[in-house]
Amino acid sequence: MVGPRANWKGYIKFGEVTCPVALYTAASSSERIAFNTLNRKTGNRVKREFIDSETGDPVEREDQVKGYEVENGQYVVLEADEVAAAIPESDKTLAIDAFIPCSQIDTTYFDKPYYLAPDKMGRDAFLLLRDGMRKQGVAAIARTVLFRRMRTVLIRAHGKGLIASTLNFDYEVRSSEKAFDDMPDMKIEGEMLELAEHIIGTKKGSFDASTFHDRYEAAVAELVKAKIEGRALPKKKAPDASKPSDLLQALRESAGIGAKETKPKRTAANVNRGAARQKAAKPAAKAKQAQAPARRAG
């Protein structure tokens, strides 16, 4: 049997040890539902054209060139070979610059994962790297030219092999601290926290990708069918946000505490009692409906 084809072949180097490796795409992206863009007036498909912003004339591909705007309307032109020249020559080597503790890895830098496997010759060194990193709880940082781009790669043990993840550059990742800076400091303690922990406990499970299915396309098909048949399209209501004053009650009812009181008698007299309780009861029914299909689908 012929093995899978490598996307890249090269070497891993740590200290003075070099071992030949092959790199394979570990994850691909599936397609999303494709819509065509139409001209509303004619119902015809539209097609994209590239034109000169001043003259309006179409611009052929060979006349399209990269320009960097330096100041108001002034551009520096960079030809493709000039951009390519900025990328260093590939030495086909993932040279490990440093090891970092796995606990310090900031996952938001992750770009794409690749499987790394040894080429026949390098098995001993490969096993040493894999098992040593695992024992020490570290991952390796290396830099190399991959697919004509200079990339920083994080290498870590995974099963019998290694995974190399390309990392986003520093300027490509927004700081989470800054992103959440505007939020007030709020620490939840006491009964609220305990109730929420209890709810989490009742919903304990695991993630199984194989049982998850994208329902979007089917839902759009349903929408299209309704439209063709002239049926009224569903209108979706925004859910009611829990009011801060109702939060504790909502948590109690979610945790199954205090819900009993509201359940038994649904007499007319009961309906008018306390707006808060009514409110909580309604979303409860909605939640069950919403959850049922989700559970079935995984």
Place this chain on the structure above:
Amino acid sequence: MALRPYWKGYLKLSLVTCPVQMMPATSESEKVRFHTLNRQTQNRVVSHYVDSVTGREVREEDEVKGYQRGENEYVILEDEELENVALESTKTIDISTFAPRDSIEWIWLDTPYYLSPNDPVGQEAFSVIRDAMESQDMVGISRLVISRRERAVMLEPRGKGIVLWTLRYGDEVRDEDTYFEAIGDEKADSEMMPLFEQLIKKQTKDWSPKMVADPVQERLLEIIAAKKKALKPQKAKGKTAPSSPPSNVVNIMDALRKSVAAEKRATK
């Protein structure tokens, strides 16, 4: 946050619901960005849409999504209609399951977003969900429609907020056995291990964003800076050209007067 949220909706845990907003954790804004120019004229190249049959330009407000039914048959779908697609997960992240934080392998992580409350009213509810996940060392699993696909998503507390990861679909991650099977079950040579562990210890550093600096971007900026210098004389020409249009006599007189006035001020 001055940035416009990428998505707005609701975070829901059982009967607790709070309004939230989301933005991508990654950004292209700091990247050296190129525009496409027409080499002949040096003008910007822009794209527009033309009708595939009439060849006429289609204005943006006339562009609409079409769902293909037959070979040349489309059903028009307006954005508002699509918003009403019968899935709760377009607007609500309903956390159905919680799993131990380390039970989800990194290989499933696809794209990260930052999730935060969208209204002070939801601050406390948001914090309850976040802090309970944190104290239990759990992550939430839910579904969310993002750019026309329903994704499995993972919610992970981080600082004051929550990082929401889209998770890859089952058939997107390739079976590792295909690639790793040939490695076999052998372990590393135990004699070499102590030495290698020493090397690891010596070379272990703390994580720093400097490790993901981009030398190529820096080089490109240098090239651009050098070319910009060469551009300077041209720039002067460019600037004066529009300010002296093929003018009539009155304009010239005006210009002369101004020039004289400026000279006088200068000599005073």
